[in-house]
Amino acid sequence: MGKTFAEKVLGRAAGYEVKANEVVTVEPDVCMSHDNGGPISRTFKKIGVEKVKYPERICFVLDHAVPAPTSAHAVNHKEVREFAAEQGIPHLYDIMSGGGVCHQKICEEGYALPGLVMVGSDSHTCTYGAYGAFSTGIGRSEMAAVWATGKIWFKVPESMKVVVTGKFKPGVSTKDFILKLIGDVKADGADYMSVEFHGPGIEDMSISERMTICNMGIEFGAKNAVCKPDQKVLDAIKGKEKYSNWECIWADGDAVYAKEVHYDLGDIEPCVAKPHTVDNWAPVSEVKGTKIHEAFLGSCTNGRIEDLRLAAGILKDKKVAVRTVVIPASWIVYRQAMREGVLDTLLDAGCVICNPGCGPCMGNHEGILAPGETAISTANRNFKGRMGDKDSFIYLASPMTVAASAIKGEITDPREAL
Amino acid sequence: MGEILKGRAWVFSDDVDTDLIYHNKYLAETDPKNMPQYAFEYYPGKENFAKEVKPGDFVVAGKNFGCGSSREHAVYCLEYAGVPCVLAETCSRIYYRNAINNGYPVLFVKGLSDAIKAGKIKDGDQLEVELSTGTIKDATNGETFHGDAVSNLENDIMKAGGLMNYMKAKVAAEK
Numbered sequence: 001m002g003k004t005f006a007e008k009v010l011g012r013a014a015g016y017e018v019k020a021n022e023v024v025t026v027e028p029d030v031c032m033s034h035d036n037g038g039p040i041s042r043t044f045k046k047i048g049v050e051k052v053k054y055p056e057r058i059c060f061v062l063d064h065a066v067p068a069p070t071s072a073h074a075v076n077h078k079e080v081r082e083f084a085a086e087q088g089i090p091h092l093y094d095i096m097s098g099g100g101v102c103h104q105k106i107c108e109e110g111y112a113l114p115g116l117v118m119v120g121s122d123s124h125t126c127t128y129g130a131y132g133a134f135s136t137g138i139g140r141s142e143m144a145a146v147w148a149t150g151k152i153w154f155k156v157p158e159s160m161k162v163v164v165t166g167k168f169k170p171g172v173s174t175k176d177f178i179l180k181l182i183g184d185v186k187a188d189g190a191d192y193m194s195v196e197f198h199g200p201g202i203e204d205m206s207i208s209e210r211m212t213i214c215n216m217g218i219e220f221g222a223k224n225a226v227c228k229p230d231q232k233v234l235d236a237i238k239g240k241e242k243y244s245n246w247e248c249i250w251a252d253g254d255a256v257y258a259k260e261v262h263y264d265l266g267d268i269e270p271c272v273a274k275p276h277t278v279d280n281w282a283p284v285s286e287v288k289g290t291k292i293h294e295a296f297l298g299s300c301t302n303g304r305i306e307d308l309r310l311a312a313g314i315l316k317d318k319k320v321a322v323r324t325v326v327i328p329a330s331w332i333v334y335r336q337a338m339r340e341g342v343l344d345t346l347l348d349a350g351c352v353i354c355n356p357g358c359g360p361c362m363g364n365h366e367g368i369l370a371p372g373e374t375a376i377s378t379a380n381r382n383f384k385g386r387m388g389d390k391d392s393f394i395y396l397a398s399p400m401t402v403a404a405s406a407i408k409g410e411i412t413d414p415r416e417a418l
Numbered sequence: 419m420g421e422i423l424k425g426r427a428w429v430f431s432d433d434v435d436t437d438l439i440y441h442n443k444y445l446a447e448t449d450p451k452n453m454p455q456y457a458f459e460y461y462p463g464k465e466n467f468a469k470e471v472k473p474g475d476f477v478v479a480g481k482n483f484g485c486g487s488s489r490e491h492a493v494y495c496l497e498y499a500g501v502p503c504v505l506a507e508t509c510s511r512i513y514y515r516n517a518i519n520n521g522y523p524v525l526f527v528k529g530l531s532d533a534i535k536a537g538k539i540k541d542g543d544q545l546e547v548e549l550s551t552g553t554i555k556d557a558t559n560g561e562t563f564h565g566d567a568v569s570n571l572e573n574d575i576m577k578a579g580g581l582m583n584y585m586k587a588k589v590a591a592e593k
Contacts, residue, residue: 036445039448042448043582046582046586047582047585047586047589048586048589048590049589070446072446072447073446075446076446121488122488123486123487123488123512137488137512138488138512138515139488139489139490139512139515139516139519140488140489140490141490141516141519141520141580141581141582142515142516142581144582145519145581145582145585148585148589149585149588187433187482187485188433188481188482188485188508188510191482191508191510191511192511218486218512219485221482221485221510221511223511277433277435279433362442362487363441363442363443364442381435381437383435383436383437383438383486384435384437384438384460384462385437385441385442385443385460386437386442390441390459390460
């Protein structure tokens with residue numbers, strides 16, 4: 001009987017054959033923390049261990065509130081810097097112009113590698129599955145324990161197979177696909193499972209597009225989400241691999257799945273997730289005309305150059321009717337957008353470009369909503385009050401839908417703006 | 419027979435996300451003792467939870483409790499409010515791991531989501547919960563629910579009182 005990706009990758013890490021529902025103890029290859037590295041370092045110190053087990057496996061990326069908007073955030077940053085220095089942790093992306101959103105940096109700097117076991121103290125750590133890694137989010141206490149021992153326990157998850165064929169029609173993109181999938185399987189559709197994306201529809205996707213779908217794995221409960229590491233992944237990591245122990249691993253053709261779903265990308269239409277849950281799916285046609293007060297283009301889901309280009313394509317020679325906040329996911333993305341003239345297009349349209357970071361995605365700063373206000377956002381969560389006041393409303397959508405909506409000041413079908 | 423915990427029910431829906439339990443806005447707070455004051459501030463109709471919850475009260479929810487963020491605040495704010503455990507049909511993976519790692523029980527109860535929707539368990543009902551068997555009796559209306567007893571899998575961590583104590587004991591034993 002064949003094995004799933006999760007069975008293979010966790011078996012490789014454990015050093016013996018494993019199958020779903022077994023409990024294994026493994027040593028993660030990469031341990032990512034962002035601003036919460038500060039509080040984690042305090043927890044770590046309570047364990048009674050002087051030094052972290054594997055300093056070179058720990059990576060810090062300050063992104064959640066950068067530059068610090070409050071003294072409490074500043075304290076977190078200070079603690080991370082001091083802890084990294086004290087422990088000899090070589091990988092710290094501070095708020096200088098080499099940083100960005102943690103998941104973007106981990107991928108673009110060559111930490112995300114096929115076959116590695118990667119943990120992060122952030123739920124969207126599942127993003128690295130775009131590179132064929134087993135990556136999952138863990139809590140702060142758990143991260144402190146991993147720093148101390150180098151180890152973590154996992155129950156080998158059962159797996160869900162998502163088979164994707166076909167091609168998008170104009171005006172439709174990856175975000176529309178993942179919102180539809182979550183709308184169909186619901187917020188707990190893959191609870192505790194490893195989600196594998198299969199098929200020619202995924203093979204055709206860029207690494208950026210795969211990051212978007214893996215990023216949102218947590219929004220339907222997945223432990224991890226992953227795509228097959230192919231030539232595109234090998235090209236993307238070439239020359240920048242931070243570790244040498246990676247290996248391309250993929251599920252066997254006769255692996256056993258707990259669940260299987262099929263999608264033809266040609267059937268997908270522009271859509272949104274309505275407030276206040278990510279699985280509250282609706283086609284744009286149903287919510288068209290809904291007034292918005294803010295548009296947000298950015299986040300670890302859709303803040304890459306490909307996303308900014310899609311938005312710029314819609315916004316060229318147009319003006320936004322509502323405040324529109326654009327946050328490139330990293331300074332590399334920012335500079336690329338600058339070189340290509342994408343930033344000029346967005347500025348000419350009236351957008352505000354902020355420095356790379358998480359910004360308003362989780363209500364920290366740079367675009368907080370007032371009571372009664374509505375935003376359309378490319379981020380991954382529309383939980384009640386996520387971007388500010390508890391009486392505000394968030395619609396999630398693709399970069400093209402967000403751009404088209406910004407022009408009219410109401411939710412708009414991007415196909416009308418092509 | 420194991421110990422029977424008695425307390426009032428606070429009843430919640432399916433898909434209670436981590437922002438509803440403990441909002442982003444208060445993430446800079448790192449002292450668990452200060453967290454209960456913010457619990458469920460964003461949950462419609464439960465804004466007074468923090469003021470009115472009494473030690474011993476239970477949180478009762480449907481499917482997918484604690485979906486969303488990896489934040490442990492969503493565990494601490496209930497644990498430090500004196501809520502002895504969460505009763506839910508299912509809960510998210512990260513929430514469950516965070517709960518276990520803090521020695522905080524979550525009891526999985528089949529059919530709870532439908533029972534909540536049908537009004538078979540309501541706010542203020544008096545509950546009697548036996549963690550060792552997973553039995554929940556609603557003394558107000560006579561309904562009984564059967565949850566999974568806390569599994570062996572995570573028992574070592576639970577018994578130690580959470581991951582930190584478990585780790586400390588391990589470190590001490592190695593010295």
